[in-house]
Amino acid sequence: xxxxxxxxxxxxxxxxxxxxxxxxxxxxxxxxxxxxxxxxxxxxxxxxxxxxxxxxxxxxxxxxxxxxxxxxxxxxxxxxxxxxxxxxxxxxxxxxxxxxxxxxxxxxxxxxxxxxxxxxxxxxxxxxxxxxxxxxxxxxxxxxxxxxxxxxxxxxxxxxxxxxxxxxxxxxxxxxxxxxxxxxxxxxxxxxxxxxxxxxxxxxxxxxxxxxxxxxxxxxxxxxxxxxxxxxxxxxxxxxxxxxxxxxxxxxxxxxxxxxxxxxxxxxxxxxxxxxxxxxxxxxxxxxxxxxxxxxxxxx
Amino acid sequence: xxxxxxxxxxxxxxxxxxxxxxxxxxxxxxxxxxxxxxxxxxxxxxxxxxxxxxxxxxxxxxxxxxxxxxxxxxxxxxxxxxxxxxxxxxxxxxxxxxxxxxxxxxxxxxxxxxxxxxxxxxxxxxxxxxxxxxxxxxxxxxxxxxxxxxxxxxxxxxxxxxxxxxxxxxxxxxxxxxxxxxxxxxxxxxxxxxxxxxxxxxxxxxxxxxxxxxxxxxxxxxxxxxxxxxxxxxxxxxxxxxxxxxxxxxxxxxxxxxxxxxxxxxxxxxxxxxxxxxxx
Numbered sequence: 270x271x272x273x274x275x276x277x278x279x280x281x282x283x284x285x286x287x288x289x290x291x292x293x294x295x296x297x298x299x300x301x302x303x304x305x306x307x308x309x310x311x312x313x314x315x316x317x318x319x320x321x322x323x324x325x326x327x328x329x330x331x332x333x334x335x336x337x338x339x340x341x342x343x344x345x346x347x348x349x350x351x352x353x354x355x356x357x358x359x360x361x362x363x364x365x366x367x368x369x370x371x372x373x374x375x376x377x378x379x380x381x382x383x384x385x386x387x388x389x390x391x392x393x394x395x396x397x398x399x400x401x402x403x404x405x406x407x408x409x410x411x412x413x414x415x416x417x418x419x420x421x422x423x424x425x426x427x428x429x430x431x432x433x434x435x436x437x438x439x440x441x442x443x444x445x446x447x448x449x450x451x452x453x454x455x456x457x458x459x460x461x462x463x464x465x466x467x468x469x470x471x472x473x474x475x476x477x478x479x480x481x482x483x484x485x486x487x488x489x490x491x492x493x494x495x496x497x498x499x500x501x502x503x504x505x506x507x508x509x510x511x512x513x514x515x516x517x518x519x520x521x522x523x524x525x526x527x528x529x530x531x532x533x534x535x536x537x538x539x540x541x542x543x544x545x546x547x548x549x550x551x552x553x554x555x556x557x558x559x560x561x562x563x564x565x566x567x568x569x
Numbered sequence: 570x571x572x573x574x575x576x577x578x579x580x581x582x583x584x585x586x587x588x589x590x591x592x593x594x595x596x597x598x599x600x601x602x603x604x605x606x607x608x609x610x611x612x613x614x615x616x617x618x619x620x621x622x623x624x625x626x627x628x629x630x631x632x633x634x635x636x637x638x639x640x641x642x643x644x645x646x647x648x649x650x651x652x653x654x655x656x657x658x659x660x661x662x663x664x665x666x667x668x669x670x671x672x673x674x675x676x677x678x679x680x681x682x683x684x685x686x687x688x689x690x691x692x693x694x695x696x697x698x699x700x701x702x703x704x705x706x707x708x709x710x711x712x713x714x715x716x717x718x719x720x721x722x723x724x725x726x727x728x729x730x731x732x733x734x735x736x737x738x739x740x741x742x743x744x745x746x747x748x749x750x751x752x753x754x755x756x757x758x759x760x761x762x763x764x765x766x767x768x769x770x771x772x773x774x775x776x777x778x779x780x781x782x783x784x785x786x787x788x789x790x791x792x793x794x795x796x797x798x799x800x801x802x803x804x805x806x807x808x809x810x811x812x813x814x815x816x817x818x819x820x821x822x823x824x825x826x827x828x829x830x831x832x833x834x835x836x837x838x839x840x841x842x843x844x845x846x847x848x849x
Contacts, residue, residue, distance in 0.1 A: 286663060286665065287663055287678065290660070290663040291663075293659060301697040304700070305695060305696050362589070371583075373586075386832045388782060388824060391825060394821060502691075554687070
């Protein structure tokens with residue numbers, strides 16, 4: 270076999286393994302993403318064939334749209350709330366289930382991950398039932414302590430309802446990050462802790478001086494991941510639980526995109542919202558990475 | 570490993586862990602209990618009350634046949650299996666080449682897949698709807714399988730490139746010396762060797778696709794083609810007009826139980842899939 274055909278065979282092999290995947294990816298991921306950016310410069314109801322090029326008008330309109338500002342505010346409210354809630358609890362569970370020698374650690378770990386395997390739709394329905402004013406769990410529980418039956422419409426207050434979406438989001442997210450942090454803690458050499466024990470360092474001391482610095486890298490990854498999944502995906506639980514209501518008070522960018530495009534048929538405007546989500550998530554990634562840059566410790 | 574000695578601290582730690590376990594398990598228990606209740610029990614008994622006898626098992630047959638969950642279940646099953654299989658196969662092919670062969674553009678290609686994980690998928694929803702519409706793939710299982718497959722590729726390639734690089738080269742080289750073709754080497758030597766990685770990736774994909782809601786909602790509006798999460802979303806919206814709480818919980822259970830079984834069997838693979846994905 271001469272080297273020409275060998276090379277040819279190699280190239281054919283490479284091409285035949287690269288191209289099918291790339292075709293799928295190109296048609297169903299890259300093309301729609303690029304189109305999404307492109308559509309954001311048009312006014313388009315989706316039904317008519319002609320889109321009107323409007324330049325930056327959609328973005329100017331967004332600037333004057335109070336719901337957009339509210340949605341961005343809600344997005345970052347959820348980002349901050351989820352990062353705080355998930356990181357504190359996930360770190361606590363990860364440490365408790367690795368460092369303290371509990372017999373049931375494996376059992377707890379399996380249980381805590383369960384919300385992560387359940388569809389977000391199902392989670393939304395379950396929490397809607399908890400909050401249901403007539404037959405819900407929360408009101409029934411509170412009614413145990415009052416004379417009259419409690420009938421609070423938990424998801425009905427424009428000023429506070431976004432707060433009610435935080436517990437399901439945290440509840441559903443913890444298991445995943447706990448698993449990540451458990452893996453990070455388990456990769457810390459046991460000798461570090463033994464040395465600390467000999468020096469008589471207490472649990473807190475060990476946590477602050479050994480565990481935390483050595484899992485900081487993994488925590489950064491987790492924090493950025495929570496931020497990105499929240500900006501890109503938290504609208505599903507919002508949509509299931511409140512559809513952005515009451516009175517658009519729980520709207521986030523994703524749900525507003527969905528409503529604008531698929532309920533009100535402003536596809537250009539919806540695409541512009543998508544563009545802004547992309548920009549926000551890139552900027553926030555950079556800012557967070559800057560903020561968390563220092564203090565990472567390399568394991569020797 | 571260090572055992573907590575202070576009994577008070579130990580008690581508090583255990584209490585927190587047990588409370589959180591209850592918060593996770595209890596909703597599942599009450600889903601089971603509520604799936605065999607009738608409307609009256611929802612309105613007049615406490616939500617935590619045990620269901621009255623006789624248990625209303627008919628809620629299940631009701632959603633299964635009248636609500637057509639038998640169809641949605643099959644749709645979900647076909648779509649999950651189809652896109653997981655295609656997604657893993659296509660990821661493995663590209664990942665193998667990227668891990669083992671240097672060629673012009675290979676780094677760019679890898680970067681393209683990896684950086685796409687930074688792009689919010691919500692951006693693609695609107696164009697995807699029109700694209701699928703123009704291709705005649707709206708309201709088809711195959712259309713949904715194609716979109717899901719594509720959504721699995723970046724993560725799959727990322728995981729499997731790392732996995733293939735960790736495998737020893739000797740077996741491949743031996744296969745080539747024995748006269749195996751490139752294809753033979755991949756399908757007969759590499760794929761069997763990489764089974765643990767492929768299974769891990771496959772399981773993580775199964776979880777994601779079985780539970781996927783938003784793309785399904787946008788690309789499917791023919792009731793014959795609904796997946797389970799899509800129908801759950803619709804059922805819950807309809808709850809405002811007709812109250813069928815028992816059947817709703819039965820429907821939730823039909824959606825949760827299969828994936829819970831997968832989780833129980835493949836816990837280990839799921840955990841390793843998550844940690845492999847985060848080591849950047």
